[in-house]
Amino acid sequence: NAGVTQTPKFQVLKTGQSMTLQCAQDMNHEYMSWYRQDPGMGLRLIHYSVGAGITDQGEVPNGYNVSRSTTEDFPLRLLSAAPSQTSVYFCASSYMDTIWTSGRWNEQFFGPGTRLTVL
């Protein structure tokens, strides 16, 4: 199993450009999430999905779009890149658990990250 894969590893954009960060998992996980990591701020949740066709906003969703047409893929789209979106982006997946015994969020499997710079 490849686990969670992300492409590209590095990307430089100019302000106003758009792009899609790719994320795929081969573990048949229901949950997939996108986080951004900035220095001194930990990880912040951008968007997440609990299954194909279902997405929801996280803590910092503005400027980003997601869709989930298949269980395996969860791309993150930057509509019009801004310097404030310079960050490291991580995709994660996890399995669904019995909600009333352990909560919705289980062990997260992370991808290697995409380092994005917006000039």
Next chain:
Amino acid sequence: SQQGEEDPQALSIQEGENATMNCSYKTSINNLQWYRQNSGRGLVHLILIRSNEREKHSGRLRVTLDTSKKSSSLLITASRAADTASYFCATDAIETSGSRLTFGEGTQLTVNP
């Protein structure tokens, strides 16, 4: 604001010593998780402890949870240079709109050979 806050922000110890990191949080949780991140890499899950558990072990790792104090600690015994990494706690917080997994800012651990 961050749900989980780690303490200390940075910790430097000698190989063989124990390392203790703490995490405090603000609201009720379903579970609390600890992750490790090596420089430039993705996060790796270490331990998940549920709200009705008080202590959990995994190899050289020991995690405790005190829901009355809204705090958790991660103890790494007999540390090794390879344990050098950032350690994050993440809380599955119960919110009115459903639960969210929220990460703290991390503790940078350096283990000197």
